[in-house]
Amino acid sequence: MSHHRLVSSLLCCALALGLAGPGVVVAQTAPAAAAALPDFTGIVEKNAPAVVHVEAKYTGRRPKGGSAAPMQGQGPDADQMEILRRFFGMPMMPSPEEQAHTSLGSGFIISSDGYILTNNHVVDHADTVTVRLQDRRTLTAKVVGTDPTYDIALLKVQAGGPLPTVSIGDSRLLKPGQWVLAIGSPFGFDYTVTQGIVSAVGRSLGAGDQPSTSFIQTDVPINRGNSGGPLFNLQGQVVGINSQIYSDTGGYQGVAFSIPIDVAMNVVDQLKTKGYVTRGELGVMIRPVDDDIVKALKLDSAKGAIVVSVSPGTAAQKAGLQAGDIILAFGGRPVEQGSDLPPMVAMTKPGTTVPVQIMRDGRDKTVQVTIGTMPRDGNPFASANKPAPSSGTDALGLAVQGVDPDTRRQLGLQPGEGVAITDVTGSVAAQAGLQPGDVILMVNQQKVGSVAAFRTATAGVKPGDTVLLLVRRGDSSNFIALTVPPADQNNG
Known part of the structure; x- marks a missing residue:
């Protein structure tokens, strides 16, 4: 046996016997680490x-x-x-x-x-x-x-006697890093127990996939058949319903999503009392505040959700919200990103008056909004997360004119609202997707209702500036941020 192997063998024996001496701490930390791991047997x-x-x-x-x-x-x-x-x-x-x-x-x-x-x-x-x-x-x-x-x-179910029940916890207290446990029937194997940690809270899966739900994300192994099963915290309380996995193969890949139990119990109460669920509605189309919007409006950060349009007759319209407003907080809760807002609104009982903090023209303002009722087959928000087009004056490579009466009537615009694009001459504007017929409603949050107003709003635009436009195409509107290139590049 070589000298190196002899030393290694002796060291392993010493560690196993706890005799390694004061300079070796592995034997002391292993039991301590094991003791720190939770024991789930009682919960199960x-x-x-x-x-x-x-x-x-x-x-x-x-x-x-x-x-x-x-x-x-x-x-x-x-x-x-x-x-x-x-x-x-x-x-x-x-x-x-x-x-x-x-x-x-x-x-x-x-x-x-x-x-x-x-x-x-x-x-x-x-x-x-x-x-x-x-x-x-x-x-x-x-x-x-x-x-x-x-x-x-x-x-x-009717069981002929009382059944065992779970304890309901508070999913709002969950934090990333906390241990959680799932019990369910993956692939039909009853009472399978898996464990992991909370990876994230308040997770949105996008506008097309349950935008009203702010999911709990975990790394608990969840597979087909786990759907509908409980997610427990270390106190043995249900904090979520295991619902979805993110996977390219259909099998578990380390990312699972659970519906918060406070959302589920709100649904239970409504289904028991009236047989259907109502959700709050604000009545705006929003999109996230991205880096281009930050640059164009000279904001301190990309927090909040910017209002693209306000639907007539809705809670937002009655409260005076406007396109271009940036919603920073709802009911005292900060809106860190655009996807935070729909779940907040949906969980608000219709008829409730809620303070909404907005930024308008660079100044913070709080408006009181009495939340409406979302149609039962509807969505509390239409999210404008699609890639956006762009626009400008000569510097931006656009030609505009007033909106004709027929177009104004078709788009539901008011007199003195917007200018229509007649030609796209700049490469940046073309690459951004602007087309003749698009109607520009705002430039850097300033309404433009005439060619003169449009020219005034864009008069100071120079290479390197980012201009934020509110553009109407058909029956939808979207904010479009465009960074003006050097003059010799715009027509390339």
């Missing part, structure tokens, strides 16, 4: 009886978008079966509209009389829903109500 033993396996049976094709799915390895999918039926002489094979399917998920009991929470996409379009308890009893569940916007469903 107490709460597992209140977690259920959910099975929903339905016939025909389901709408796409649900993340719950049958277990893998159950034969051809609906599209494959349809190909076999049509092209390979199998007339007795049922069509996709005639086939029976099963969706698997999880849920948890919130009251001893049998109310159960799960995801809407687990039971969507189900003909029958059953739940299996930890004691192996299988009960038929009634769907009391669903809310697709928040992806929540409330079920009810």
Whole structure:
């Protein structure tokens, strides 16, 4: 044995026996580190009886978008079966509209009389829903109500006696780095326990995917079948409903999303009392404040949400909000980024008067807004997160004229509102997507209703400046930031 290997072996033995001496601390820190790790056994033993396996049976094709799915390895999918039926002489094979399917998920009991929470996409379009308890009893569940916007469903079972329940926590107290635990039925394997930490809170998944929900992001392993199951904190309280994963493959890749339990319980109360869910509506289209807007308006930071347009007759219009206002806080809560605002508004009870802090013309101002009611099939916000076009005067490579009466009528514009682009001569404006026919409503938050007003607003534009325009195309408006290039580059 070499001298090096002998020393290594002796050191390992010394560490194992705790005899390494004062200069070696590994043997002392390992037990300490192990002791610091949480023990989840108590949480699991107490709460597992209140977690259920959910099975929903339905016939025909389901709408796409649900993340719950049958277990893998159950034969051809609906599209494959349809190909076999049509092209390979199998007339007795049922069509996709005639086939029976099963969706698997999880849920948890919130009251001893049998109310159960799960995801809407687990039971969507189900003909029958059953739940299996930890004691192996299988009960038929009634769907009391669903809310697709928040992806929540409330079920009810009759068990002939009180059922075990979970404890409800406060998801608003969660912080990144805290331990959390999930119990569910991934791939149909009942009462599977996984753990991890909170990766982020207040996470938005974008305008097209539940914009009203501010998700809890975790690294807890969540897979198909976990949908609808509970997320626990270290106090054994439910703080979220496991809902989605972010994955290129359909399997867990370290990013999972849960619906905050305070959102879910608000839905439960409304489904029990009136059978549907109402959400607050502000009545504005917004977009995030990005670096171009910061530069154009000479802001200190990119915080807040900038108002692109205000819908007539809405809470925002009645409170005097205007296009170009930057919303900095809502109900005393700061709006750090544009995606923060829709969940805040949606969770506000219609009819509530809320202070809204805005920046207008470089000055902060607070307006009182009485929140309206969002249409039941609507969205509290239309988010203008799409790539934006740009504009300018000669320096920006644009020619404009007054808006003709027919165009004004088609766009719903008032007299003296906006100028129409007649020609795009600058390369920067063209690359930004501006087109003849677009109507410019504002320049750096100043309204322009005539060619003279437009020229005045852009008179001081010089190379290197960033100009912020509010542009109307069709029935939508958007803010467009354009940085003016050197004169010899604009026509290239």
